[in-house]
Amino acid sequence: MKITEMLAANRQMLSFEVFPPKTETSFQSVSQAALKIASLHPDFISVTYGAGGGTSRYTMQLACDIRRETGVEPLAHLTCVSSTKETVKQQIEALHAAGIENIMALRGDIPAGGTPNTDYHHASELIAELRASGYDFCIGGACYPEVHPESPNQKADIRYLKEKMDAGCDFLTTQMFFDNHLLFNFLYKIREAGVTIPVFPGIMPITSRRQVEQVMRLSNASLTQRFKSLMDRYGDSEQAMLQAGIIYATDQIIDLFANGIQVVHVYTMNKPAVAAAIQQNLAGIVGLPL
Numbered sequence: 155m156k157i158t159e160m161l162a163a164n165r166q167m168l169s170f171e172v173f174p175p176k177t178e179t180s181f182q183s184v185s186q187a188a189l190k191i192a193s194l195h196p197d198f199i200s201v202t203y204g205a206g207g208g209t210s211r212y213t214m215q216l217a218c219d220i221r222r223e224t225g226v227e228p229l230a231h232l233t234c235v236s237s238t239k240e241t242v243k244q245q246i247e248a249l250h251a252a253g254i255e256n257i258m259a260l261r262g263d264i265p266a267g268g269t270p271n272t273d274y275h276h277a278s279e280l281i282a283e284l285r286a287s288g289y290d291f292c293i294g295g296a297c298y299p300e301v302h303p304e305s306p307n308q309k310a311d312i313r314y315l316k317e318k319m320d321a322g323c324d325f326l327t328t329q330m331f332f333d334n335h336l337l338f339n340f341l342y343k344i345r346e347a348g349v350t351i352p353v354f355p356g357i358m359p360i361t362s363r364r365q366v367e368q369v370m371r372l373s374n375a376s377l378t379q380r381f382k383s384l385m386d387r388y389g390d391s392e393q394a395m396l397q398a399g400i401i402y403a404t405d406q407i408i409d410l411f412a413n414g415i416q417v418v419h420v421y422t423m424n425k426p427a428v429a430a431a432i433q434q435n436l437a438g439i440v441g442l443p444l
């Protein structure tokens with residue numbers, strides 16, 4: 155089922171994200187964690203894609219396993235920055251043949267020290283290609299409430315977001331953020347710029363001090379003072395930080411739903427216990443009519 159069709163039910167929904175294994179040897183253990191998360195039955199589940207090609211062949215395999223084993227609809231990620239037109243064409247054919255209906259179309263990060271591919275420069279080119287395939291995919295794209303790190307400013311970033319929508323993107327999922335005001339402000343600006351498609355806020359439960367460093371390195375997201383205080387106080391206790399991080403993320407999600415957001419995406423990072431705790435906290439909220 156397409157995610158756009160799910161939206162028509164007009165109820166609050168939760169999606170989770172898992173990542174595929176990097177090697178054949180880790181496939182069993184990693185996919186087991188991912189399947190455990192899928193068995194919690196979120197409304198749909200994102201399966202990420204290794205931009206460098208390292209994990210790419212496992213994305214479709216994991217997406218198909220999730221659907222077969224749990225019945226949860228997968229959203230398969232696809233990046234283009236390290237691909238040629240020919241390989242992307244093959245991937246599109248393979249995704250269609252596997253019955254994948256939902257695709258998150260991304261540029262991907264340009265590999266450090268690597269030369270950017272000349273076949274693709276921006277996600278909008280991949281979106282246009284998916285749309286032109288004639289396979290009627292439901293297509294998602296990424297967006298950045300705190301601006302993509304390569305963008306000169308937010309105005310330019312939003313202008314290119316409109317290009318994604320015009321190329322055929324059906325919905326947007328955001329980069330993680332820790333202050334909901336940033337999201338509400340971003341929504342105001344993109345709507346003003348004519349970006350009308352649904353936006354799914356992405357929430358990352360931070361459950362350890364080490365994870366904070368990783369998040370800061372990989373995203374442009376800024377931490378709130380409230381979160382910093384929590385980390386100062388509980389960062390040295392694994393159990394306390396786990397609990398505090400889950401509660402912080404839950405609080406963000408409840409506030410988003412309360413303010414009219416239909417779908418919240420949770421970066422569950424292959425951690426079934428975190429996904430289960432968040433779902434449990436929201437048991438009486440997810441599924442409510444808009």
Ligand SMILES: Cc1cc2nc3c(=O)[nH]c(=O)nc-3n(C[C@H](O)[C@H](O)[C@H](O)COP(=O)(O)OP(=O)(O)OC[C@H]3O[C@@H](n4cnc5c(N)ncnc54)[C@H](O)[C@@H]3O)c2cc1C
Pocket residue numbers: 201202203204205206231232233259260261262263264275276277278295296297302303304305310311312314317327328329330356
């Ligand atoms: C929800 C989400 C899921 C993700 N999943 C994955 C994943 O599975 N695998 C992975 O490798 N990475 C993933 N990423 C990371 C993503 O690949 C990187 O953030 C990447 O740097 C940008 O990808 P994009 O699709 O946003 O690119 P784009 O939309 O192409 O934007 C990249 C930059 O180019 C600019 N730009 C866009 N169009 C133009 C134009 N026409 N002219 C000039 N500048 C332009 C934008 O403003 C931005 O600064 C994900 C990110 C998010 C938010």
